[in-house]
Amino acid sequence: MQELLNNIAAELALETERGKVADYIPQLAHVDPRQFGISLTTVDGQRFSAGCATTPFSIQSISKVFTLTIALGKWGDGLWSRVGREPSGDPFNSIVQLEHEGGKPRNPFINAGAIAVVDAIMMGHEPKETLAEILSFVRYIADDNSICFDHQVAASEMQHKDRNASLAHFMKAFGRLRHDVDKVLGTYFHQCAIAMSCDQLAHAGLFLASDGVNQPSDLRVVSPQRARRINSLMMMCGHYDASGEFAFRVGLPGKSGVGGGILAIAPGRGSLAVWSPGLDHYGNSLLGTRALEMFVQHTGWSVFGH
Numbered sequence: 001m002q003e004l005l006n007n008i009a010a011e012l013a014l015e016t017e018r019g020k021v022a023d024y025i026p027q028l029a030h031v032d033p034r035q036f037g038i039s040l041t042t043v044d045g046q047r048f049s050a051g052c053a054t055t056p057f058s059i060q061s062i063s064k065v066f067t068l069t070i071a072l073g074k075w076g077d078g079l080w081s082r083v084g085r086e087p088s089g090d091p092f093n094s095i096v097q098l099e100h101e102g103g104k105p106r107n108p109f110i111n112a113g114a115i116a117v118v119d120a121i122m123m124g125h126e127p128k129e130t131l132a133e134i135l136s137f138v139r140y141i142a143d144d145n146s147i148c149f150d151h152q153v154a155a156s157e158m159q160h161k162d163r164n165a166s167l168a169h170f171m172k173a174f175g176r177l178r179h180d181v182d183k184v185l186g187t188y189f190h191q192c193a194i195a196m197s198c199d200q201l202a203h204a205g206l207f208l209a210s211d212g213v214n215q216p217s218d219l220r221v222v223s224p225q226r227a228r229r230i231n232s233l234m235m236m237c238g239h240y241d242a243s244g245e246f247a248f249r250v251g252l253p254g255k256s257g258v259g260g261g262i263l264a265i266a267p268g269r270g271s272l273a274v275w276s277p278g279l280d281h282y283g284n285s286l287l288g289t290r291a292l293e294m295f296v297q298h299t300g301w302s303v304f305g306h
Contacts (some may be wrong), residue, residue: 019278019286062259103174251302
């Protein structure tokens with residue numbers, strides 16, 4: 001397995017087409033697009049990595065998997081009255097569907113849906129308390145207390161918040177948000193600004209690969225049924241309007257972020273994290289997607305069979 005990861009990293013190091021970094025968040029525009037990392041943590045606790053696997057990066061929308069997990073723990077199936085479970089087919093920051101569907105976001109992984117999930121988690125608490133809860137959970141599942149927020153990235157997002165603020169105010173106008181919009185947005189931007197390495201991220205996703213149990217510590221994070229449901233949402237909605245393409249090419253539940261990371265889950269086998277800052281035109285890591293496609297071709301780990 002180590003040889004496979006080394007070969008993938010070596011092959012992608014030769015790539016000249018690396019995509020485009022997310023320059024609409026100024027702090028992310030400075031990230032070197034030549035970097036690439038890949039990590040695998042298996043359900044029996046083995047860890048493999050290659051490239052820049054220990055370099056922290058802004059996980060951005062990958063954090064939505066973790067906040068969804070927290071929200072389901074608080075609300076159970078009641079959460080689905082506030083956010084849907086269907087693919088969007090529109091860009092992740094689109095306002096069009098909100099207009100047609102009464103301000104209810106299509107799924108938890110587009111921006112509007114993730115903002116609604118944050119609102120659900122807050123439950124009357126201040127942003128500082130909610131963020132402490134989110135960070136504590138991420139540190140717990142990653143088994144790493146060094147994980148922190150990148151406050152510079154959060155500040156950069158706050159300064160360019162107009163699109164997300166529009167989504168939030170639109171939902172508030174429909175009675176979909178219960179907390180102050182600015183407090184919800186401040187929490188959301190900091191959540192997206194969590195910095196993690198591929199090694200940390202692969203370990204954090206392990207509970208989704210092993211029926212909700214965080215192996216090898218043997219601690220249950222969620223029920224087997226909930227783990228399956230989170231995986232199904234990642235498969236259907238984890239790459240925005242390119243989710244079908246990712247399922248076609250890779251065949252694993254996955255969640256991307258505009259920081260260039262992707263978390264992919266091979267149920268019963270392991271958790272994979274890749275990072276390369278250059279994005280395709282959908283906002284997903286160009287080389288990260290290619291790396292996962294190469295990995296599945298060699299291992300046959302697709303959920304759809306060999």
